[in-house]
Amino acid sequence: xxxxxxxxxxxxxxxxxxxxxxxxxxxxxxxxxxxxxxxxxxxxxxxxxxxxxxxxxxxxxxxxxxxxxxxxxxxxxxxxxxxxxxxxxxxxxxxxxxxxxxxxxxxxxxxxxxxxxxxxxxxxxxxxxxxxxxxxxxxxxxxxxxxxxxxxxxxxxxxxxxxxxxxxxxxxxxxxxxxxxxxxxxxxxxxxxxxxxxxxxxxxxxxxxxxxxxxxxxxxxxxxxxxxxxxxxxxxxxxxxxxxxxxxxxxxxxxxxxxxxxxxxxxxxxxxxxxxxxxxxxxxxxxxxx
Amino acid sequence: xxxxxxxxxxxxxxxxxxxxxxxxxxxxxxxxxxxxxxxxxxxxxxxxxxxxxxxxxxxxxxxxxxxxxxxxxxxxxxxxxxxxxxxxxxxxxxxxxxxxxxxxxxxxxxxxxxxxxxxxxxxxxxxxxxxxxxxxxxxxxxxxxxxxxxxxxxxxxxxxxxxxxxxxxxxxxxxxxxxxxxxxxxxxxxxxxxxxxxxxxxxxxxxxxxxxxxxxxxxxxxxxxxxxxxxxxxxxxxxxxxxxxxxxxxxxxxxxxxxxxx
Numbered sequence: 001x002x003x004x005x006x007x008x009x010x011x012x013x014x015x016x017x018x019x020x021x022x023x024x025x026x027x028x029x030x031x032x033x034x035x036x037x038x039x040x041x042x043x044x045x046x047x048x049x050x051x052x053x054x055x056x057x058x059x060x061x062x063x064x065x066x067x068x069x070x071x072x073x074x075x076x077x078x079x080x081x082x083x084x085x086x087x088x089x090x091x092x093x094x095x096x097x098x099x100x101x102x103x104x105x106x107x108x109x110x111x112x113x114x115x116x117x118x119x120x121x122x123x124x125x126x127x128x129x130x131x132x133x134x135x136x137x138x139x140x141x142x143x144x145x146x147x148x149x150x151x152x153x154x155x156x157x158x159x160x161x162x163x164x165x166x167x168x169x170x171x172x173x174x175x176x177x178x179x180x181x182x183x184x185x186x187x188x189x190x191x192x193x194x195x196x197x198x199x200x201x202x203x204x205x206x207x208x209x210x211x212x213x214x215x216x217x218x219x220x221x222x223x224x225x226x227x228x229x230x231x232x233x234x235x236x237x238x239x240x241x242x243x244x245x246x247x248x249x250x251x252x253x254x255x256x257x258x259x260x261x262x263x264x265x266x267x268x269x270x271x272x273x274x275x276x277x278x279x280x281x282x283x284x285x286x287x288x289x290x
Numbered sequence: 291x292x293x294x295x296x297x298x299x300x301x302x303x304x305x306x307x308x309x310x311x312x313x314x315x316x317x318x319x320x321x322x323x324x325x326x327x328x329x330x331x332x333x334x335x336x337x338x339x340x341x342x343x344x345x346x347x348x349x350x351x352x353x354x355x356x357x358x359x360x361x362x363x364x365x366x367x368x369x370x371x372x373x374x375x376x377x378x379x380x381x382x383x384x385x386x387x388x389x390x391x392x393x394x395x396x397x398x399x400x401x402x403x404x405x406x407x408x409x410x411x412x413x414x415x416x417x418x419x420x421x422x423x424x425x426x427x428x429x430x431x432x433x434x435x436x437x438x439x440x441x442x443x444x445x446x447x448x449x450x451x452x453x454x455x456x457x458x459x460x461x462x463x464x465x466x467x468x469x470x471x472x473x474x475x476x477x478x479x480x481x482x483x484x485x486x487x488x489x490x491x492x493x494x495x496x497x498x499x500x501x502x503x504x505x506x507x508x509x510x511x512x513x514x515x516x517x518x519x520x521x522x523x524x525x526x527x528x529x530x531x532x533x534x535x536x537x538x539x540x541x542x543x544x545x546x547x548x549x550x551x552x
Contacts, residue, residue: 085496085548086487136547143544165440165462167471170486171498174462175546177441178448181420182540189425205462207413208401208441213421227412227441228403236403246408256411 030054046263055220055263057200059102060109060126063159067267068113068122075111077144080137082106088168098129107132107162110141112148115157116271118278121149123158127201131163134205138166139176142210146183146194155193155274160211164204177209184213193277195270198225198248198257212256216273219248219257220266292491295483298457299465302397302436308509310337310352310395313435316513317520318343318350326377330410333374335366335402338381340390344521349385351378351446352395355436368437369402372415375445379419386428391524394432394446399464401442416445423448424543425536429527431520433503434458434490450539451523452499454490455512460499461488498546 025039033052042049046066047056058066064073082095082105099105107129113122123145125132132138142158149156166173187194196214200223207227211217219225226246234241244250251257261269293301301307314321318341325332338351353370356362370378378394385392401412423430423445432449438460447460454460463471465483470476487493490502503519505512527535 079552081550081552083548083550086485088485136549140547140549167463167468167486169548170462170488171460171493171496172546172548174440174444175498175543177417177444178420178424178543179546181417182424182448182543185421185425186540205441208416208445209420210417212411212414212417226408227401227416228408232403233405233408237405241405245405254409254411256414 048263053221055200055222057127057161059128060104060124063124063126064109064113064122066263067124067157067159067270068115068120069117072114073111073122074113075109076148077110077141078105080106080141082135082137084168085136085172086168086170088170091168094130094168102126102128104129106137106141107134108138108141110145112154115267115274118271118274119154120274121145121152121154121156123156125159125161125199125206127161127163130166132161132206133163133166133173134176135166135169135173136176139173139179142180143183146180146187146192149192150183150187150190153190153192155195155277156187157195157197157270157274158210158214159197159199160202160206161199162202162204162206162211164206174205177205180210181213184210188213188215193274195273197261197266197270198223198251200224203227203229216259217257218259218261218266218269219251221248221260221262223248225251225257293457295459295489296480298459298489299480299483301457302459305357306509307436308512309355309357310350310397311354312509313352313395313513313516314339314341314350317517318348321350324381327373327380329376330373331371333366333371333377334364335368335370335398336374336378338377340385343393343517343524346521346524347388347390348393348524349381349390350393350395351381353398353443353446355397366402368398369400370398370442371402371404371407372410372412375401375415375419378446379422382423382426382430386426389428391429391431391528392426392449393520394430394449396432396434396438396443396446396460397436398439398442399437400439401445416441419445420448424539427532427536429524429530429535430539431523431527433516433519434460434499439464448539448543450527450535450542451501453501453503453519453523454493454499455503455516456490456505458490459483459488460490460493461486 030049032054035051198219321341323339337354353368354365355368430449432447434454469478469482
């Protein structure tokens with residue numbers, strides 16, 4: 001069930017099978033339908049279960065590889081590292097463990113790339129890192145991304161995923177919502193295009209800030225997207241919610257998402273949208289005619 | 291001398307604690323409440339309107355709580371739906387048009403979590419509020435008077451001046467919520483409240499609010515101090531050219547965050 005996947009912080013939606021010995025890459029069992037898949041086939045299918053269609057949650061590096069032109073990604077601000085402003089007990093250890101486990105420094109990767117040959121600023125959140133909750137580093141990297149995009153007149157694409165605020169950073173975490181939203185507005189006022197891609201799960205403070213501010217808002221099929229946690233709402237109203245509540249499809253039907261795009265069409269769709277916002281290059285054509 | 295978080299939480303939840311209705315009735319002359327977001331409904335959890343503060347026309351927007359159970363039920367305990375934030379934004383833009391300063395009174399456990407709120411885009415409503423208050427071309431002052439609960443509070447706290455009453459709290463998550471996520475034990479609420487650093491003193495030390503308003507011995511002194519703080523800040527902010535005001539507002543939020551560069 002999708003609900004069961006929601007709070008998972010450690011694994012992706014697919015789990016390694018433990019007892020495979022001979023194969024170089026162990027088989028993978030789909031968490032929803034139980035189909036056993038060869039790792040290579042699963043990867044070739046863009047981490048979507050061919051049997052039930054469940055979308056696996058991607059590592060940021062995988063997402064970037066699937067989205068940008070080959071070898072075009074240059075990471076920016078990868079040197080930002082988490083601090084512990086409240087001296088919250090256990091926070092530093094938690095971050096260190098996650099860094100070793102995920103081989104990432106924080107929950108968002110930012111940089112520049114080309115998509116279909118168009119230079120673009122890109123940010124990718126990774127739910128494997130403390131549910132991609134937004135602390136100071138996530139907020140700062142995204143703010144720098146939008147400020148850079150505004151200054152360089154570049155479009156910005158952000159793949160969102162998040163459990164919400166990083167409570168270990170208290171008020172600093174909350175105020176990242178205002179900080180990033182302000183930078184998005186700055187980029188927008190400078191005429192920049194911002195495309196949001198909502199992926200599973202996008203909730204809380206991220207939904208209530210930059211994830212909802214794209215000029216164009218795309219979503220992956222069946223992704224959970226909402227403000228409040230499902231269980232919080234169920235607790236409030238005292239009944240079980242239908243399965244499609246807070247899905248990408250629910251969002252689209254209520255008017256908060258422009259288009260649901262299957263993973264195998266995402267790159268092409270982004271290319272098309274980016275191309276539609278390019279200013280036409282006149283001089284070349286005139287030269288040819290002459 | 292210093293009050294513990296536990297005492298503060300008790301004080302701000304006291305049924306006699308002033309609410310938005312007390313502030314507008316005591317501080318303003320000729321307050322006219324205005325209703326509705328013009329899209330869907332009027333949200334009783336947000337009170338908004340215009341009046342004069344010592345002769346200066348102002349727009350006041352705030353979370354509404356009741357003093358009785360019926361009052362609280364009617365106002366949904368100060369937890370707005372999206373239409374509440376859209377009403378707030380509508381009246382903020384109206385204030386911008388007529389050059390009125392905006393005063394926000396923040397006192398909410400958080401934005402409402404429910405089916406209708408999700409269907410009508412709670413996330414979008416708050417996000418838009420953050421982005422548009424940041425660029426509102428008129429002075430904005432927010433006072434956290436009781437509970438500043440998460441994104442539902444922040445939506446009314448993107449301001450040139452964010453002030454807190456001495457017993458107010460302002461937090462990314464309710465202490466109860468934090469305890470139940472972190473330790474799977476909501477009863478460790480007070481421990482979480484201490485760890486989260488949510489008092490006015492904490493936030494002043496962090497540099498994320500501008501000042502603390504002393505409450506004094508009674509409601510009358512509290513109101514006097516709030517009025518003085520508002521007037522001082524409004525007079526100062528009204529002298530700033532708008533471009534400078536907006537630039538400073540941006541910079542103020544831009545610099546928030548603690549991290550290392552390695």
